[in-house]
Amino acid sequence: MSVNPMAYEAQFFGFTPQTCMLRIYIAFQDYLFEMMLVVESVILKKLDGFPGCKISPFQIRKSTEKFLLFMKEHFDKLFSKMEEVLLQLVLNIPKNVLLPEDKVHEQYPYSKEQFQALQDEIHQLQKQYRAEASAGQALRAELEEQKAVRAELEKILQWFDGLENICREHGTGNFKESFAFLTRNSKKLQDVLKDVEEKSKKIKKHDQLL
Amino acid sequence: AAGGGGPGPGPGPGPPVPAAPGRAQVFTTVVDTFLEKLAAAGSYQRFANCYRCFYKLQPEMTRSIYDQFISQLQSSIKEEIQEVKDEGNLDVLFNSLDKIVEEAKNREEPAWRPSGIPEEDVRSAMVPYLLKHRSYLRKVLKEKEEENRKVAESVLAGRDRIAELQQLIEARKHAWQ
Numbered sequence: 002m003s004v005n006p007m008a009y010e011a012q013f014f015g016f017t018p019q020t021c022m023l024r025i026y027i028a029f030q031d032y033l034f035e036m037m038l039v040v041e042s043v044i045l046k047k048l049d050g051f052p053g054c055k056i057s058p059f060q061i062r063k064s065t066e067k068f069l070l071f072m073k074e075h076f077d078k079l080f081s082k083m084e085e086v087l088l089q090l091v092l093n094i095p096k097n098v099l100l101p102e103d104k105v106h107e108q109y110p111y112s113k114e115q116f117q118a119l120q121d122e123i124h125q126l127q128k129q130y131r132a133e134a135s136a137g138q139a140l141r142a143e144l145e146e147q148k149a150v151r152a153e154l155e156k157i158l159q160w161f162d163g164l165e166n167i168c169r170e171h172g173t174g175n176f177k178e179s180f181a182f183l184t185r186n187s188k189k190l191q192d193v194l195k196d197v198e199e200k201s202k203k204i205k206k207h208d209q210l211l
Numbered sequence: 212a213a214g215g216g217g218p219g220p221g222p223g224p225g226p227p228v229p230a231a232p233g234r235a236q237v238f239t240t241v242v243d244t245f246l247e248k249l250a251a252a253g254s255y256q257r258f259a260n261c262y263r264c265f266y267k268l269q270p271e272m273t274r275s276i277y278d279q280f281i282s283q284l285q286s287s288i289k290e291e292i293q294e295v296k297d298e299g300n301l302d303v304l305f306n307s308l309d310k311i312v313e314e315a316k317n318r319e320e321p322a323w324r325p326s327g328i329p330e331e332d333v334r335s336a337m338v339p340y341l342l343k344h345r346s347y348l349r350k351v352l353k354e355k356e357e358e359n360r361k362v363a364e365s366v367l368a369g370r371d372r373i374a375e376l377q378q379l380i381e382a383r384k385h386a387w388q
Contacts, residue, residue: 009324014304025295032287040280044265047272056264068253068261075252083245091234091241094308098315099322106323109338116334119341126348133355140362147369154376161383 009094018092022084033076034069041065234305242292246285253281 011017044061048054094100099107111119168179232240258277259266266273296302315322325332 012325013308014299014301016299021295021299025291028291029288032284032291036280036284036287039283040276043276044262047269048265051268054268056268060264061262064262064265068258071257071261072249072253076249079245079248079252083241086241087238091238091305095312095315096321097318098312101311103323103325105339106332106335109335109342110323111334111338113331113334116338119338119345123341123345123348126345126352130348130352130355133352133359137355137359137362140359140366143366144362144369147366147373150373151369151376154373154380157380158376158383161380161387 007088007093009100010092013094013100014092018088021092022087026080026084029080030073030076033072037065037069037072233309235302238296238301238305242289246288250281250285 007018014021041061045058048056048058048061255274255277258280259270259273262273
């Protein structure tokens, strides 16, 4: 006889149906025995009020046992029928029924391989994201460096422009030209000076001869 | 078929089932039937027969003792049933199970059952979270890639600009030599 553990039902009800039935059986049986004892004691008490009667407690006990035995037999038969119905119709979950809490198993029946593939995919995405994140950091670092470098270069350019502006302000137009002009003029001056020197030398000589 | 659609077992306490009554109803009916049949079996005739000597002595008392016995037994049993129902919150559970069974009435294939191996069963429970996580990762990865693409463009433009500035400076330098 294979025993159905009714584990799914236990999941739903919070107890095993068979345990529930057993508890009820024991409780019912206890009441039956209790009631019979009460009946017996009541009868015995009543008999005490009839001192002349020939009925012994032993006879009463025998009657009680007889009745109890009879009741117990019927009780067991009736109870087992009741238990059958309850276990089949009331305390059971039909084979085609899935409890709502287990819906995921119907929606996502992933095999070991599929599950592993999904996990691998996620690891892969995480790796890629980390790579992109560090690439982004490196790019932004370069952007900052570029800002600093650009600032320096622009400063230098501004300095050059400033220099030209100064020269323009002082009317010498192109410094290069002025420089060249200056150079030519000083050469001319030097030539003139030389001339003057020679001429003055000639005059001195003349004066000496006179 | 679910609920009370199946036939009752033999001439036992199976109640006539018109349109599938709920589990709570069946439970109550089944217990009532049990008590009825028990009382019928343990009839007054049987009782009086067993306690014949006392019955002969005190027939009325016998009757009254029997009546009390049966009624006390039945009310104790009913009380016990009610206790079981209250402790297990059975009425609520029965109704909810009836609903669940009703919703599944068009499905014929056997449904999933726990395999008994937690590592296997927990997989399906985790899948929805993993799927969510995966789609989140895909989204942020895409955003990050897009962001980086833009920054990369700025970086390249910046490099061009710096090269340009360097050229201008070279030109000025030459002009002054």
